[in-house]
Amino acid sequence: MLCLISKRRAALLGCISSLAFSAGAAAQPAEIRQPVGPGLTLVTPPSSRPQPGLMHTHYKMLVRASRPADSQPSGTSETAASLACVYGLTKTVTGCNPATLTTVATGGSRSIAIVDAYDDPTAATDLGIYSKYFGLPAITSANFKVVYAQGKKPPVDSTGAWEGEESLDVQMAHAAAPNAKIYLVEAKSPSHADLYAAVQLAGKLVAADGGGEVSTSWGGDEYVGESKDDKYFVQQGVVFFNAAGDAPGEEAPAAFEDVVTVGGADITRSDSGDYTGQIIERQQRRRAEFLYCSSVVPERDCQPGRRGARHAGCRPGRLRPGQRGQGGRVGV
Secondary structure, eight states, rough: HHHHHEEETEEEEEOOSSOSEEEEEETTOOOOOEEEEEEEEEEEEEGGOOOOOOOOOOEEEEEEETTTTOOOOOTTTHHHHHHHHHTSSSSOTOOTTTTTTTOOOOOOSEEEEEESSSSSOOOHHHHHHHHHHOOOOOOTTTTEEEETTTTSOBBBOSSSHHHHHHHHHHHHHHHHHHHSSSHHHHHHSSSSHHHHHHHHHHHHHHHHHEEEEEEEOOBBBTTTTTGGGGGGGEEEETEEEEEEOOOOOOOTTTTOOOOEEEEEEEEETTTTTTEEEEEETTTTTOOGGGGOOOSBBBTTTEEESSHHHEEEEEEEOOOOTSSSSSSSSEEO
């Protein structure tokens, strides 16, 4: 569960479980709404519904009917301070309880570039509100910049769904590395061509600042010839991170050879909000059919878990999500 801010979606997006918002936004025709408990609805936003030839986001929204849109985060909602505690970015405090922690991370350097589709017109404002609320450094033109990958402002996603992803990405980057400069590089659409061009530009921007990271929290089905597109994710002094996704199977660009793919983890807490551990996405599933292999990209010799990959039924040389090095999933 996380606490985010997005003015168009809601004033405070608190109590997020696996990227799930507590604030109720108006239903969009393309949303999928699924009751999951008393007063709880799991919403798959339009941007997280796969479409042929397009990349999609991975987040879902947990709408709590009993909480107003501008409600404060609950004692079990992950905050900038609680996440910094859990991941060792601040002095470890027993329990890392979000209800009591206020100490945020103070590290970070150089640059981080976030790449997403469409324009988020309130990205800077939202990030500023988030930063003030959680005690992070103020947002200025020196530490946050929106860049249009195709040279002009892209259209706004009419559903607001991609804006939810952009808010999540830039706010978490600032929370983890508050002293780093953040570029939000916006592509004009979620097509492969537009997003890959944005990734390439993002790499150049980060490299010009002395190095850093590029983060891409989207993906799509693997495709014939995808290996040639790995070139967009190569830049001296820059590490490219990509979200693994939650659905069965492998994705592009998660499987690309020069991408560090990041898998999800559920933070578990006691009823009082104390940290009790993490469940790495899919790692609790032991059966071989839950270990996925790229159908296109070969495994590299430096990657761990090669025996596990073959045990899972992968042909030698195929990638195994879950235990891979470069081009592999890691739980964060």
